[in-house]
Amino acid sequence: MIKKILTTVLLVMVCNFILWQNILQLKNGRFWLVLVLSLLFYLAFSVLPERFSVRDLKYMTLRMKVLYGGCELLTAFGYGFMIELVFYVILLIVGNLPWRLLLANALVFLVLFLLLEMQGIFRLLLLSKQIKVGKKLMVMFFWWIPIFNIYIIRKVTRIARIECEVESHIAQMDAARAENQVCQTKYPILMVHGVFFRDWQYFNYWGRIPKELIKNGANVYYGKQESALAVKESAKELSAQIEQILEETGAPKLNIIAHSKGGLDSRYAISMYGMHEKVASLTTINTPHYGCKWADILLGKLPLSVVKKVAKTYNKMFKKLGDAHPDFIGAVEDLTEERALVFNQEVMDMPGVLYQSVMSKMNSPKSAGFPLSLTYRIINMLQKVENDGLVPITSAKWGEYLGDVVVSGRRGISHGDMIDLFRENIAGFEVRNFYVDLIKDLKSKGY
Structure with missing residues (x-):
């Protein structure tokens, strides 16, 4: 001074x-x-x-x-x-x-x-x-x-x-941990995106996170499934990507880090398409394992003509961006609480695969912009439960729960913040270090 x-x-x-x-x-x-x-x-x-x-x-x-x-x-x-x-x-x-x-x-x-x-x-x-x-x-x-x-x-x-x-x-x-390559896990890392986004063209879904992981020794790949499909269709694409990665790397298995609907796609691929022999661990980030009430409202309360018009507009736009057959309605239907109940009865956890999850929460509607500020209020009104603007905390817990990601004050950590969507530095939460620690923990567990 x-x-x-x-x-x-x-x-x-x-x-x-x-x-x-x-x-x-x-x-x-x-x-x-x-x-x-x-x-x-x-x-x-x-x-x-x-x-x-x-x-x-x-x-x-x-x-x-x-x-x-x-x-x-x-x-x-x-x-x-x-x-x-x-x-x-x-x-x-x-x-x-x-x-x-x-x-x-x-x-x-x-x-x-x-x-x-x-x-x-x-x-x-x-x-x-x-x-x-x-x-x-x-x-x-x-x-x-x-x-x-x-x-x-x-x-x-x-x-x-x-x-x-x-x-x-x-x-x-990074300089202090450079020699240790703290993210150099036994198996490659597959990062699986959520709904309404693509992860390998035009815009990196995971923000600054992959670069930081690679810098610390991680071998990172992307799910590359289309932006919006029914879970079983996304899981089919994801299974093909897993096969390709293992063939390319020669690794016997891989670790999956999946955000939002990507966690459901991954669970389906592991249990229903035989990927349990090729996946060592699945870590889900803010995944609606028990569904989202807002999805039920969207499909149940809005006029069918409005839903169809939104779906048609979305599908048309993402076809231009490279999706072969986007399915807005199919993706949203699989996020409802009703579908989640059936899904969890059919898609069982497989032995030999480590299942773990983590979840963040917003502290107020001001934690994020529209539409998360609106859906945060809707979830609070209907379920009176803490949420990230899309997913209630109670819906995200699956397997070994690694805890809530929280910060003090009104800011909170939204659904998008967990993937560094806006590349924003948030006081009390450094998203890149969060993922480095997540991969370090997988490495320490032998994965």
Whole structure:
């Protein structure tokens, strides 16, 4: 903090060079020496502000260093501007300097400090992945409004600084566990996506998670089943993918990590298509093993014509994205509580396969945007049970239950947060480390 204060004070002094030159009556050699040193300091701070920080930059990527530098620029701008205001108030009260000198000095200071602010803003807008589009637009259009700009810039600077902290912490942990390859399990990892998404084209369903697992030694593959099919059809595609992976790797079995409906697809493949001999473990994430009440409502309360129209639109769109025969209604029907009851009677757990599950919960409707905020309320109203916006906690427990994923405050962890859908850093929950720990545990169990 002392270093930051001293740096900011020195920066303010440098930007008040006209005033100091007049007060100290610098001439000839001394004038040019001080001017050159002042310019060098200003340029050094402007280009490499992170170097003036007390923070260890060792584990930051170039993007993070530049972003962190943007935070330093904006912090210096904010505090420096306040110091300058106090300084000018004192000058006006006790000083007798010419107003032309004070005005010229103020204009030079303002230009130099606004250049720092603009550079800091550009760094945050271009490099931060955690600042939402809405906040970026607010900064772009309202950065010039006094008072409000301090509020919004302070807010986005905090977000960007936390982003740098989280990413450098992850990098530091990766460096510490690099030699151990903590995610190098005995069997390959198959990650199976849920309904209404695809996991291998255009957009990675699992966010930043696979890259982190691979970095720590995991051998990762994807389910590649279509986005929306009845469970038995998805399970058929999944079984073919399992066969292909084992043939490609030469491994006798694999471990499945499945999210949402992907857990039901996996259970069906294991029990009904003979994959029990080729799957060592199944870990389900927020899977509705006992169904979802909202699915019953969607199919039971809405007019059939509306359901069919939604299904037709969905199927048409995902055909264009590559699905051969998407089936919206078939997928949703298999998520109802009625179907879940029949499913659990027919699809029995197989000996020799480790079944385990985990579940998260939202703490309020504000934990997620629409439609999860709405379905969270519906589940609360109908069942009065904690949920992730789609699945009640009571529906997700299967096999060995590994516990609830929770955080304090109103944020909570939604259905989408568990797969890093929005690539968002959530206070109290680092999703990449969560999956690293999950795979580490499989490795320790001999899988």
